[in-house]
Structure formats: structure tokens, C-alpha cells
Amino acid sequence: MFSPQGPSLRELAVQALSSVERGYDLLAPKFDHTPFRTPESILGATREALAELGPFGAGVDVCCGTGAGMEVLQPLCPGRSTGIDFSAGMLGQARAAHPDASWVRGDARALPFGEAFDLAVTFGALGHFLPAERPALFAEVFRALRPGGLFAFPIGTPPPPTSVGHWVTLGFDVAMRVRNAVWRPPFVMYYRTTPLVAVRDDLVAAGFAVRAVPLTPLGRNSDGSPRCRLFLGRKPA
Template sequence: MFSPQGPSALELLIQALSSVERGYDLLAPKFDHTPFRTPEDVLDACADALTGLGPFDGGLDVCCGTGAGLRVLESLCAGRISGVDFSAGMLAQARYAYPEAEYVRADARALPLAGAFDLAVTFGSLGHFLPAERPAFFAGVHRALRPGGVFAFPVGAPPPLASRAYWSAQGFDLAMRVRNALWRPPFVMYYRTGALSALRTDLVAAGFAMPSVTPLTALGRRDDGSPKYGLVLARRAATA
């Protein structure tokens, strides 16, 4: 799962026993050498799906981490691109990779941005928000967008009940719940808390129009022919 440049088992254990912020500060220098970074083919598929929705001026990568999503924004946005994250370590890595972008250190549940962006994206972040926290997260993104702005993020199709992926995700979430019941501070990262129906409900409650899902067919199909991934597109209503 990890390249030789990735973290050791001990480093991962220390990270898992830390808070989310501290854990990512520790992991940041080696994060891009782990399977936790969003794969290039997912980024490319999302960029392709967003190309026809522009033009976009300003772009925002929410929970930007080391900046994988900034490459998508660079290819789509004519104006400034920005990344926001609450891990100073991850932001330092992003600044090194994308020095032309602007950065804000902030908690995504209380984004200090308003009406400045035409496109917002997030990759691999939703598992870090409990269902009760998602409304604040989505409301902050809604505020950060200009009228008519688009919020986009990829989602994977639910794995079949009999698949290894399904039971691996279930096992991971159970381990995290046990860890958080026994150890403080908590480390919030769950795979099975973001059903598409719940995400849509929370996006609409935050002020977005009813989201659509664009199939990312370049990333493959399941045995039943349905796409393995889709891109959720939520738009802030345009003013008159």
C-alpha cells in the first residue's frame, strides 16, 4: 500500500492516536506517498467533467491537504486559486507544490470566506465530518461561492455487500469508533457516513439547488454496468 518513501507503521500509529489536525501535521511530509492521496485518474476525470461548466474565475480547494485538488483548479480557473485547510503541515506542503496559490488556515466547519469563488472542490474530505457537522461545512462552502458558483466533489458507488471493499470499510469504521470511544482526542475518519441521499439533503439545507451527479465513466463500471464513481455538482442559486 505504501511506497518506500511513505510513513512507517509506527508513524501511522502515532498519527492515529493524535487529533485530526495533529495527525495530519505529522503525516504531511509523507502524505503524497500514501494511498490516502486522491489518485491522479480521479482528479483528471473530475477536471474533464467540470470543463464544460465554466468559465470559472476564482477557485477554492476546501480541505486542500497537500494540494492535489489545486491542479484541477489550475486547469479550469482563469483567476486566483486558493486552498484552505486546518493543518499547518499540509498547507506547508501545498505551498511548496503550488506556490502561486493563496492559502487560508481555517476549520472547514467555519470557513472565513464569503462570495469570492466561482468553483469550489473537495477531495477525500467528507469522511472527516460527522453527519451532524456536514451542514456547517456545506453552509460555509455555499457562503464562499459567488451566486451561480459550483461546488463539486467525487463520490464512489457503494460497494456490493459481499465484496471485500464493503467489509474493509465496515471494519475500518468499527475500529475508528472503538478507538474514539477509548481514546482522546478523537480522530474523525469514517467511510460509511456519507450516503448520497444524506449528502443531497444537507446540500439543499445549506442553500444549494438540488445537486446532480455526473457519471465518471472513465474510472470504470461495476458488474451491473453502473459507474464506479460520480461527480456531485451543487450550484449556488444565481441572483436576478
């Protein structure tokens, strides 16, 4: 499915009926051949925006998956670059692709770091956390950053109700809620649980000074809003 190298429909079904961790262990060998991997356009736009805010020392990719975020971290962080994820399968793929980075298996809600990094990023992972879990996640990233450190992540602007994207994401989230209501273990992955105002409020509550900038290379929606914004949370020096 998606490409000759991607997972089959059966493999995706097995993954979707597994836990999040087990599902990504199963998907890991073919993950980079699916649309779920963060696109190069988003990685490039994020890297360009962050290049104006450095220099940085050490960097960490939270919920790193197969390591796509290293395309952002390694050019910007001359110190060590680290990825953390709870899927051993995804980390295995990341380690093979970027053997010069450090890889840690762990839960982002209990990061095994303390004031160790100048830059933290995450890509496409917030949908794996329920809204009630997001404040604790942000507090852990805050704790892992050195004073003055920066937490950065892109979020797509919700598509307008008249767009196909609106109904696709709504349909996906409804299907996942039905699946999780009738099947265990749950598979937490939602597209509509990260409203921009709520994300900003949770960052502020964690202690960050927050601003969001449009990633202009990614274009605009039909209503003029940017398709994607880069949230920037700065830990006070």
C-alpha cells in the same frame, strides 16, 4: 509502508492516536506517498467533467491537504486559486508544491470568505466530518460562493456487500469507532458516513440546486453502478 518514501507502520500508529489536526501535521511530509492522497485518475476525471461547465473565475479547494486539488482548479480558474486546511503541516507541503496559489489556514466549518469564488471543490475530506456537521460545512461553502457558483466533489458509490471493498470499509469504520470510544482526542475519519441520498439532502438544505453525474472514466461496479459520481451543487444566480 506503502512505498520506501511513505510512512512506517509506527508513524501511522502515532498519527492514528493523535487528533486529526496533529495527525495530519505528522503525516504531511509523507502524505503524497500514501494511498490517502486523491488518485490522479479521480482528479483527471473531475477536471474533464468540470471543463464542460465553465468558464470559472476564482476557485477554492476546501480541506486542501497537500494541494492535489490544484491540478483541477488551476487549469479551470484563470483567476486566483486558493486552498484552505486546518493542518499547518499539510499547508506547508501544498505551498511548496504550488507556490503560485494562495493558502489559508482555517476551519472549513467557519470559512473566512464571503461570495469570493466561482468554483469550490473538495476531495476525500467529507469522512472527516460527522453527519451532524455536514449541513454546516455545506452552508459555509454556499456562503463562500458567488451567485451562480458551483460546488463539486466526487464520491465513490458504496461497493456491493459481496465485494472485498465493502468489508474493508466496514472494518475500518468499526475500528475507528472503537478507537474513538476508548481514546482521546478522537480521530474522525469514516468511509461509510456519506450515503449519496443524505449528501444530496444536505446540499439541498444548504440552498444548492443539485445533480450528480457518473465519472464514467473511472468505470463501473459489478452491479453496473458507477464507481464514482461527481456531485454538483449550484448556488442560484
